[in-house]
Amino acid sequence: MTDNRIPVARPPLAVDDLEALRPAFESGWITMGPAVQEFEAAVARVAGAEAVATTSATSAMHLALLAWGIGPGDEVIVPAYTFVASAHAVAQTGATPVFCDVDPRTMNIDASVAAAAVTTRTRAIMAVHLFGTPAPIDALRQVCSTHDLWLLEDAACALGSSLHDTPCGALGDAAAFSFHPRKVITTGEGGMLTSGDADLLVRARAQRNHGAGMSAFDRHQLGIGVYPSFDLLGFNYRLTDLQARLGLAQMARLDAILAERRRQAARYAETLGGIEGLVLPSLPAGAVSCWQSFAVQIRGRSRTAVQDHLAAAGISAVESCQLVPALGYYATRSGYVAGTFPAAEALARDALSIPLFVGLAESDQERVVVGLREAMTAVAVAA
Numbered sequence: 001m002t003d004n005r006i007p008v009a010r011p012p013l014a015v016d017d018l019e020a021l022r023p024a025f026e027s028g029w030i031t032m033g034p035a036v037q038e039f040e041a042a043v044a045r046v047a048g049a050e051a052v053a054t055t056s057a058t059s060a061m062h063l064a065l066l067a068w069g070i071g072p073g074d075e076v077i078v079p080a081y082t083f084v085a086s087a088h089a090v091a092q093t094g095a096t097p098v099f100c101d102v103d104p105r106t107m108n109i110d111a112s113v114a115a116a117a118v119t120t121r122t123r124a125i126m127a128v129h130l131f132g133t134p135a136p137i138d139a140l141r142q143v144c145s146t147h148d149l150w151l152l153e154d155a156a157c158a159l160g161s162s163l164h165d166t167p168c169g170a171l172g173d174a175a176a177f178s179f180h181p182r183k184v185i186t187t188g189e190g191g192m193l194t195s196g197d198a199d200l201l202v203r204a205r206a207q208r209n210h211g212a213g214m215s216a217f218d219r220h221q222l223g224i225g226v227y228p229s230f231d232l233l234g235f236n237y238r239l240t241d242l243q244a245r246l247g248l249a250q251m252a253r254l255d256a257i258l259a260e261r262r263r264q265a266a267r268y269a270e271t272l273g274g275i276e277g278l279v280l281p282s283l284p285a286g287a288v289s290c291w292q293s294f295a296v297q298i299r300g301r302s303r304t305a306v307q308d309h310l311a312a313a314g315i316s317a318v319e320s321c322q323l324v325p326a327l328g329y330y331a332t333r334s335g336y337v338a339g340t341f342p343a344a345e346a347l348a349r350d351a352l353s354i355p356l357f358v359g360l361a362e363s364d365q366e367r368v369v370v371g372l373r374e375a376m377t378a379v380a381v382a383a
């Protein structure tokens with residue numbers, strides 16, 4: 001049976017990437033060895049800052065917040081419309097995520113609302129580059145310097161994105177990338193912390209590895225046969241060499257991956273314009289996106305009905321993100337009251353991600369365009 005359904009995403013893996021694992025098998029270094037260091041260097045070149053590999057973007061953000069001494073009694077401002085992990089990274093330190101509304105056009109944090117949310121307990125602002133769209137860094141920087149706050153980029157979705165020629169990853173005081181399969185490149189699971197802050201990097205390197213001041217690989221290289229002293233509380237946030245080798249194989253074709261994603265996004269922008277009720281994603285001035293996700297907004301119609309119509313045509317389309325303060329864990333803790341975050345609430349109701357991935361055939365993209373046009377006509381406008 002052939003399945004001609006179009007998925008919303010596919011990881012950019014090539015069968016040849018299997019071969020990239022061979023040196024790990026041959027050398028016996030399968031975790032935190034030379035490939036992790038090479039992968040860190042490869043991501044650092046793209047992100048424009050030094051890099052520390054971790055198990056996920058969430059663990060990378062956790063390490064950055066801990067390095068800044070953020071914990072119980074502190075607040076970190078987080079956009080209300082994002083993936084839950086942005087808030088979880090804050091909550092994991094014992095600090096409180098304070099939610100803030102977003103700009104309905106860019107879907108990213110609204111810097112003026114963030115400024116109004118600052119209290120004496122605020123320690124940091126999280127700039128989420130949602131779907132690869134750079135957050136309004138200049139305005140957020142201004143708020144951070146006025147109130148002496150850290151600026152953390154949640155760049156989970158933003159490998160290869162940039163703002164005014166500075167890459168996401170080098171726009172804040174630290175940044176976190178994700179290599180989950182829905183991201184621009186994937187290691188299955190995995191993440192990377194980037195920063196220009198030498199102290200933060202030293203702490204993060206130790207804390208990702210149970211608090212060890214030196215990795216087993218470095219001890220091996222130096223012929224040191226005793227354990228290091230464990231001066232910090234740590235975690236097992238280590239990326240394996242197997243994952244790093246997969247990541248390196250994709251990093252070698254990152255330019256082609258990004259070009260393909262941008263070509264597909266441009267094609268959607270050309271062919272989906274002017275459809276009543278369909279709002280296309282928009283980038284701020286000076287922004288370049290990696291288009292981790294192409295999130296349209298369905299206005300005046302039921303998003304579910306549009307999804308159902310697409311599904312009947314064999315096209316997957318998924319809710320783009322969520323209203324985090326209203327989610328189970330946060331609903332009571334955040335004291336959420338409906339109507340508090342009008343833009344985020346509208347996006348949670350309306351935003352829909354349509355297929356965009358390396359390997360999406362032009363004819364399939366055309367099917368998506370036709371399917372979405374038909375769905376917008378077929379689904380009744382809400383009274």
Ligand SMILES: Cc1ncc(COP(=O)(O)O)c(C=O)c1O
Nearest residue numbers: 056057058083085086156178180
């Ligand atoms: C905006 C955002 N932040 C954080 C994360 C978490 O990334 P990870 O699963 O690597 O921790 C994701 C993943 O989907 C995300 O989209």
